[in-house]
Amino acid sequence: MKIIHVENSGRDYRLVLGSEPRPAPGPGQVLITVAAAGLNNADLLQARGHYPPPPGASPILGMEVSGTIAELGDGVAGWRLGEKVCALLPGGGYAQFALADAGSVLPVPDAVDLMEAAGLPEAAFTAWTNIIDTGRLASGESLLIHGGTSGIGSLAIQMFAARGHRVFTTAGSDAKCEAARSFGATRAINYTREDFVGVVKQETGGKGVDVILDMVGGDYIQRNIEAAATWGRIVNIAYQKGSKAEVNFAPVLTKRLTLAATTLRGRDPEQKRAIRDVLLQEVWPLLGSRVKPVIARVFPLAEAQQAHEFMAKTGHIGKILLTF
Numbered sequence: 013m014k015i016i017h018v019e020n021s022g023r024d025y026r027l028v029l030g031s032e033p034r035p036a037p038g039p040g041q042v043l044i045t046v047a048a049a050g051l052n053n054a055d056l057l058q059a060r061g062h063y064p065p066p067p068g069a070s071p072i073l074g075m076e077v078s079g080t081i082a083e084l085g086d087g088v089a090g091w092r093l094g095e096k097v098c099a100l101l102p103g104g105g106y107a108q109f110a111l112a113d114a115g116s117v118l119p120v121p122d123a124v125d126l127m128e129a130a131g132l133p134e135a136a137f138t139a140w141t142n143i144i145d146t147g148r149l150a151s152g153e154s155l156l157i158h159g160g161t162s163g164i165g166s167l168a169i170q171m172f173a174a175r176g177h178r179v180f181t182t183a184g185s186d187a188k189c190e191a192a193r194s195f196g197a198t199r200a201i202n203y204t205r206e207d208f209v210g211v212v213k214q215e216t217g218g219k220g221v222d223v224i225l226d227m228v229g230g231d232y233i234q235r236n237i238e239a240a241a242t243w244g245r246i247v248n249i250a251y252q253k254g255s256k257a258e259v260n261f262a263p264v265l266t267k268r269l270t271l272a273a274t275t276l277r278g279r280d281p282e283q284k285r286a287i288r289d290v291l292l293q294e295v296w297p298l299l300g301s302r303v304k305p306v307i308a309r310v311f312p313l314a315e316a317q318q319a320h321e322f323m324a325k326t327g328h329i330g331k332i333l334l335t336f
């Protein structure tokens with residue numbers, strides 16, 4: 013099967029087309045004929061040598077795919093050969109065939125294009141588990157999502173706007189803010205000329221927001237604390253502007269805030285299955301109507317290098333895909 017492998021792992025890595033034998037599914041796994049693979053920022057980190065796959069995972073890049081089921085491993089029930097699916101993977105997505113744990117697989121409804129569905133799993137799992145499981149967003153509460161036009165942000169805004177939440181978001185240009193509003197954001201804040209703390213305070217009558225999903229870090233660590241409401245929850249999924257900051261923790265105490273940070277990739281299959289089951293119930297019925305994958309650009313597999321370079325420029329809105 014065709015795969016992409018990383019040459020010269022490090023700052024000047026190259027992604028090149030190669031081939032490998034097609035893998036066979038083990039117990040509890042399915043083999044997927046890949047229609048498309050979604051790009052994630054973590055793929056760029058892995059190629060640079062900073063984010064190794066968890067033990068037992070494929071060393072091939074790629075944490076999400078869509079396609080059709082080619083083979084079922086022992087003990088897998090509820091799926092049939094040829095069924096259209098998308099799946100969260102611990103690795104191995106930049107390949108013609110990819111192995112997935114059956115508990116990380118979701119159906120692709122008719123209302124969603126099979127290729128575009130490759131942009132759903134990582135964003136849906138990450139948004140749900142961080143905003144609901146860790147952030148405990150409750151009915152009627154408000155939400156601030158930084159990076160509103162990122163792959164994660166573009167789906168997260170839709171998911172939680174559709175569930176009736178007031179969603180604030182930040183992005184780095186007016187065009188990105190306009191896109192974020194089209195996803196359902198109540199207020200998109202262009203952080204190059206507006207202070208999100210001031211805007212959020214003003215829009216909430218001085219109260220602040222209940223839950224913040226942050227991928228930025230750096231000076232946002234302090235500013236999130238200022239923007240949070242009493243009993244607020246701040247959840248970091250990345251620290252793109254830095255994981256070190258001098259922080260005044262006094263408002264964490266006085267506002268009774270919770271600060272948390274989680275990763276998804278290394279969680280065990282049972283935890284991922286639990287998230288998958290809730291997504292099926294709570295988010296999948298909204299697909300095709302209130303929630304759609306936002307696709308920035310599609311590259312053929314052989315142009316994986318160009319796709320990474322495009323992502324690194326951070327001008328995109330939504331997900332970048334590789335197709336076969």
Ligand SMILES: NC(=O)c1ccc[n+]([C@@H]2O[C@H](COP(=O)([O-])OP(=O)(O)OC[C@H]3O[C@@H](n4cnc5c(N)ncnc54)[C@H](OP(=O)(O)O)[C@@H]3O)[C@@H](O)[C@H]2O)c1
Binds near residue numbers: 052163228248252328
């Ligand atoms: N912890 C987890 O489990 C988990 C899971 C999935 C993803 N993530 C992380 O979540 C982030 C988003 O992932 P993605 O795949 O959706 O990435 P993506 O599409 O490349 O989006 C990243 C966005 O972050 C914003 N950004 C980048 N550098 C920034 C900076 N220095 N300051 C402020 N904003 C910056 C950019 O938007 P603007 O141009 O608007 O600034 C960019 O669109 C990544 O950092 C990824 O590693 C974590």
